[in-house]
Amino acid sequence: MNTSDTSLQLESQPPLTSPSTWGRDLISGGVVFLVALPLCLGIALASGAPLFSGLVAGIVGGIVVGLISGSHTSVTGPAAGLTAIVAAQIALLGSFEAFLFAVVLGGLIQIGFGIARGGALSAFFPSSVVKGLLAAIGVILILKQIPHLLGHDTDPEGEMSFSQPDDENTFSELMTLLYGEIHIGAVVIGLLSIAVLVLWNKVDLLRKSVVPGPLIVVLLGVGLTLLFRTFDGRWLLEGNHLVQVPVAESVSQFWGFLRFPDVSVWNNPDVYLAGVTIAIVASLETLLNLEAVDKLDTRQRNSPASRELVAQGVGNTVSGLIGGLPVTSVIVRGSVNVSAGSKSKLSAIFHGIYLLVCVAMFPMYLNLIPLSALAAILLVTGFKLASPALFKQMWQEGRYQFIPFIVTLLSIVFTDLLIGILIGLAVSVLFILNSNLRRPIRRIVETHIDGDVTHIELANQVSFLNRAALDKVFNSMPHGSSVLMDATESDYIDPDVLSLIRDFKHKVAPARNIRVSLRGFRKKYQLHDDIQFADYTTRELQDKVSPEQVLEILREGNRRFVSGNRLSRDFGRQVHATADGQNPLAVVLSCIDSRVPAELVLDVGLGDIFSVRVAGNVVGTKSLGSIEYGVGVAGAKLVVVLGHTRCGAVTSSVQLVSQKRNAESETGCQHLQAIVEEIAPSVSAIANGSIAQLTEDEQERVVDEVARRNVEHTVRAILKRSDVIRSAVDAGRAQVVGALYDVKSGRIEFFDGVQA
Numbered sequence: 001m002n003t004s005d006t007s008l009q010l011e012s013q014p015p016l017t018s019p020s021t022w023g024r025d026l027i028s029g030g031v032v033f034l035v036a037l038p039l040c041l042g043i044a045l046a047s048g049a050p051l052f053s054g055l056v057a058g059i060v061g062g063i064v065v066g067l068i069s070g071s072h073t074s075v076t077g078p079a080a081g082l083t084a085i086v087a088a089q090i091a092l093l094g095s096f097e098a099f100l101f102a103v104v105l106g107g108l109i110q111i112g113f114g115i116a117r118g119g120a121l122s123a124f125f126p127s128s129v130v131k132g133l134l135a136a137i138g139v140i141l142i143l144k145q146i147p148h149l150l151g152h153d154t155d156p157e158g159e160m161s162f163s164q165p166d167d168e169n170t171f172s173e174l175m176t177l178l179y180g181e182i183h184i185g186a187v188v189i190g191l192l193s194i195a196v197l198v199l200w201n202k203v204d205l206l207r208k209s210v211v212p213g214p215l216i217v218v219l220l221g222v223g224l225t226l227l228f229r230t231f232d233g234r235w236l237l238e239g240n241h242l243v244q245v246p247v248a249e250s251v252s253q254f255w256g257f258l259r260f261p262d263v264s265v266w267n268n269p270d271v272y273l274a275g276v277t278i279a280i281v282a283s284l285e286t287l288l289n290l291e292a293v294d295k296l297d298t299r300q301r302n303s304p305a306s307r308e309l310v311a312q313g314v315g316n317t318v319s320g321l322i323g324g325l326p327v328t329s330v331i332v333r334g335s336v337n338v339s340a341g342s343k344s345k346l347s348a349i350f351h352g353i354y355l356l357v358c359v360a361m362f363p364m365y366l367n368l369i370p371l372s373a374l375a376a377i378l379l380v381t382g383f384k385l386a387s388p389a390l391f392k393q394m395w396q397e398g399r400y401q402f403i404p405f406i407v408t409l410l411s412i413v414f415t416d417l418l419i420g421i422l423i424g425l426a427v428s429v430l431f432i433l434n435s436n437l438r439r440p441i442r443r444i445v446e447t448h449i450d451g452d453v454t455h456i457e458l459a460n461q462v463s464f465l466n467r468a469a470l471d472k473v474f475n476s477m478p479h480g481s482s483v484l485m486d487a488t489e490s491d492y493i494d495p496d497v498l499s500l501i502r503d504f505k506h507k508v509a510p511a512r513n514i515r516v517s518l519r520g521f522r523k524k525y526q527l528h529d530d531i532q533f534a535d536y537t538t539r540e541l542q543d544k545v546s547p548e549q550v551l552e553i554l555r556e557g558n559r560r561f562v563s564g565n566r567l568s569r570d571f572g573r574q575v576h577a578t579a580d581g582q583n584p585l586a587v588v589l590s591c592i593d594s595r596v597p598a599e600l601v602l603d604v605g606l607g608d609i610f611s612v613r614v615a616g617n618v619v620g621t622k623s624l625g626s627i628e629y630g631v632g633v634a635g636a637k638l639v640v641v642l643g644h645t646r647c648g649a650v651t652s653s654v655q656l657v658s659q660k661r662n663a664e665s666e667t668g669c670q671h672l673q674a675i676v677e678e679i680a681p682s683v684s685a686i687a688n689g690s691i692a693q694l695t696e697d698e699q700e701r702v703v704d705e706v707a708r709r710n711v712e713h714t715v716r717a718i719l720k721r722s723d724v725i726r727s728a729v730d731a732g733r734a735q736v737v738g739a740l741y742d743v744k745s746g747r748i749e750f751f752d753g754v755q756a
Contacts, residue, residue, distance in 0.1 A: 021346055029349070032333055034369070034374065037374075040058040042157030043078040046165050047086040051244070053096070056325070057319050062349060063353060068311035071290060071304075073294070073301070074308070075330060076348065079326065081416065089278075097259055098265045098268070102275045102278060105279075107319070108313065109279035120305070125288060125291055128428055133331070136412035136420060137160075145376075146379070149187075154166045160417055162415055183372075185224070186237060186241055189373050193377070197380045212341070222373075225369075226368065237370050242370055260321070297338060298338065394406075400431050407423065408428075455484045455486060460490060461490075483515070483516055485517070486519045487519070490521075516530075547735035555748075561600065584610045586636050587626075588610070589613075589642065590643075591642070596642070601746065610636060615648075615649040615675050617643050641739065643707045645704045657679075679706070
C-alpha cells in the first residue's frame, strides 16, 4: 500500500467522466447499493441507534468519502466493527445527539491522522492478519447469512459479533433452525438465488454479460415476494423478512428523520474520550480493510492510505453533523464491489447516490426486497473470501504465517471484528518477536585463506530484543576461533547491544583467545573497523599453503557459489591491501564464455588468482607464457584448466572437424582455425561422422565429452611444453589439474589423475 508523502495527492486514475468506466461502475454501484441497504439498517439496529442514521452513514460514505478517497475499490459505510462501541457510547453519553458530537470530533481527529501521514502504519500490518481478516469475514458471512437465507431474521443484517442482540450467538442461532424456525417462502427465494448466482459464475455468456447476477437475484426476489402474496400465509413474506426502510409521509417528515449533534455537551470530558476512541478504532479498521480490499483487486492497484484517513475523517465529520453513524472502509461492500466488476471509485459514489435517491423517493419499493435474496449474495461472497485455496496457501507458507492467520480468523468469528483483529495483531507480533529472538542475525561459517571465520551479519534494526540471542552466539564461540561482526547494513543498533559487543571484544574474547574483527559500524558507535584475519592472499599465506590446500580452497569456494553463501568481502580494503603487489594462489586457464567468470564461480577475492581466458581453454605460446609467469615468477601453487559444458568453441570445432571444413572459410575469421586445431585431437572419435545426424541430447553429450577430453589434453600440453611448470610439479611446489564447469548447475568437477 502506498504510504509515501504523495499519498495525499491525487494519483492518476480514469477521469470521472470517462465513458469507459461509467457503464460498469453504474452497474457495480447498483449491486453494492442493494447489499449495503440492509447492512446500513441492520448495523444501526444492532448499535441501538435510529435506523435512518445507518442510511445517512451509507450515503455519506458513498458520496462524500468516495469523492475524496483515492481508492479504486474500497466502499465506505457504517461499520459492523463499531456496533459495540456505538451502543456503549450512546448509553454513556445519555443521548444519540451527544454521541453525534463525538462522531464529529472523531472525524476531525482522523483528518489530523491523515495529514500527519498516519496511513504509514498500514505498512506494518502483517499479511497473515490481513488474510485472516478476509477469511474471517467470509466465514462470518456464511454463518450469519444462513439463518437469513432460510427466513430466520431475528438477528439484524450486518451484525457480525459472536454474541448477538437477540441473546443468541452465531452458532446457537443456527441451532434454532433445527427447531423449525424456517420460512418456506424465504427458503425458496434464497435457494433459487444461490442457484442463479452459481449459474451466473459458471456460464461464460452470463458471466461476461453486462447485467450482473446479483441484480437478477434481487429482481427475482421481488417478483417472488409479490407472487407469494397470492399464496397462503406460510409463503407470505412481510415484516422482518423484508428490507425495512423508514417511509416518510411528507418532505417535512423525511427531513425530520435527520438528527443533529448536541453542542451543549462540549464541556463533557466523556465526549472527547468517545471522539478519540471512534477516531482510533475507525482508522485501524479502515487501514486493515483497505489493505484487504486491495488484495482482492484484480488489477492490484494500491490505495493511498493517508489520503484515505483524510477522506474517512471528512466523512465522519459530515455524517456526525447530519445524524449519521461513524463510517469506515467496509470489506463486505468492497469485496462485493470487486466481484461486481467495478472499474473505478465511481461505483462507490454511485452506490451512495442510489441510496440517497431510493431512500428519499422510492422507500416503499425497497421494502419489497426479501432479505433471503440479499443473504444469498452475501453467502456467495463469503465463499469467495474464505476459499479453500486461501487456507491451503497459508498452510503451505508455514506456521509463522498460518498460526496468526487462523488465530485472527477464529478470534474474529468468536468475538467481534475489533477484538479479533487486536488478538490477531498481538499473536502476529509475538511470532515476529519470537522470530527475532531465534534468528536475529545471519551467521555463516566462512572458509578464508587464513582459516575459518564465523561471520555475523547484523540486521538493519538491532533492538534490545536481539541482545539475548547475540549473547548466546558469543558464548558458543570456541576458544581460539575467529569472528567477524558485520554492521554494514545496520541503520540502528540499540545501546545495550553495543555494550554487549564492546564487552565481548575487549574482555571476553581476549580471555578466550578469540579474534574479533569489526566491519561497517557507524562512527558514533565508537567501534572502528578492525580486521584480524586475511581475506586476501599475502606473501606469508602463499608460502604457507600447499597445492592440495589451494585446490581445497577453490573447491570450497565453488561450493559456496552453488549454495549462494558467497563470502562477504571488503573489496575496498582488498584494493588498498593489494596495491603494492600480488601473491596469487592459482592460475586459472578458462574459456572466454561470459557464463564462466572464474573469480565468481570459485568465490575468490582480488589478488587470489591469475585469470587467463582463451576460447576453448586451449594453450598457445602467449597463454602458456602467462601461466609460466604465474607459477615460476609470482609463485602460484596451482594451475587449473577450467572447461565448461555447452562450450561454443568446442561445439563449432566438433562441427568443423567432423565435416572437414575450415574455420576461416566458414566464418571469415583468419585466426580462428588455430583454436580449432588445438581442440581437434579431442574430436578424433567422431571425426568421420556428422554431429548434425545426432539428436539434440546426443549432440550435447558429445560436445560435453569433447570439452572434458580437451581439458585433459590441455593439461598434458602444459606439462609437456613447459619446463618451468613441470619442474615445479616434480618438486611438489605446484600442481596442474583439469576441471569442468556445469553451466546448468554452477558446479565444478575437478579431475584427478591426468598424466603428462
